[in-house]
Amino acid sequence: MLNRVNGLGLRGPVGDAELDEIDAFFRAGGTRYAIGLSPLAPPDLAPRLAERGFEPGYAWMKFGRGVEPPPEVETALRIEEAGADRGAVFGSIVARGFGLPDVAAEWFAALADRPGFRLFLAYDGEEPAGAGALFARDGIGWLGIAATVPEHRRKGGQGAILAARIRLAGELGLRALATETGERTADRPSNSYRNIVRAGFEERYLRPNYASPA
């Protein structure tokens, strides 16, 4: 998720000067970066990125569903919405679950005060085990930031957090939900992919990530 560009080309054409501006931004930081390129972006973008030395890599699958109730999920974990007072716990679980540097915990904790976000936590007893967020805007919800700490994986926590967010979306009167995860390939585990499909999401399309040249 870090050192990347999201939403390129979704709101209109992208000129060479703008691609140069993006490149200068990351080069000033001394890092390579990735551009997630939606099939809804202008069709000339992919070949123009290739001309600049970008290479398409591991893609993300985009999913959509309505807000009809999700299937029941069996789990021994307890799912609760996290209020503002649990932001630090949410941030800590997300950072640990994603294996991110410590800086990420404080960063994700700040989402507890961010308009549009509703945060959820899974607990094993009193111990926080997993996290996930619903972001809503213009009547549509996005389910993201799904993370489980290593010692609590394969306990059904993410499926249950998915279900809790879908139910909340229905209560909020949202019209549709979006989410995404890495594409399914033979050499990568796909627990997240399976959870999403089990929750009633339908595959929409693959969205490749273009990696910048060295």
Add this chain to the structure above:
Amino acid sequence: MSNAALEFVEADGYGEIFRAAPESVRRAHGVEVCDVAGATCILLGAAAAT
């Protein structure tokens, strides 16, 4: 629901995440955010990886 709506909400959500980085975190770890052509760029400085 159109695929465009599903893309927009995700892009907006990530944009909000990027902008949520507290100023103290940005300063200490070189986190920078910029908006170009309607896209959001996030840079995590080298200091954060150490």
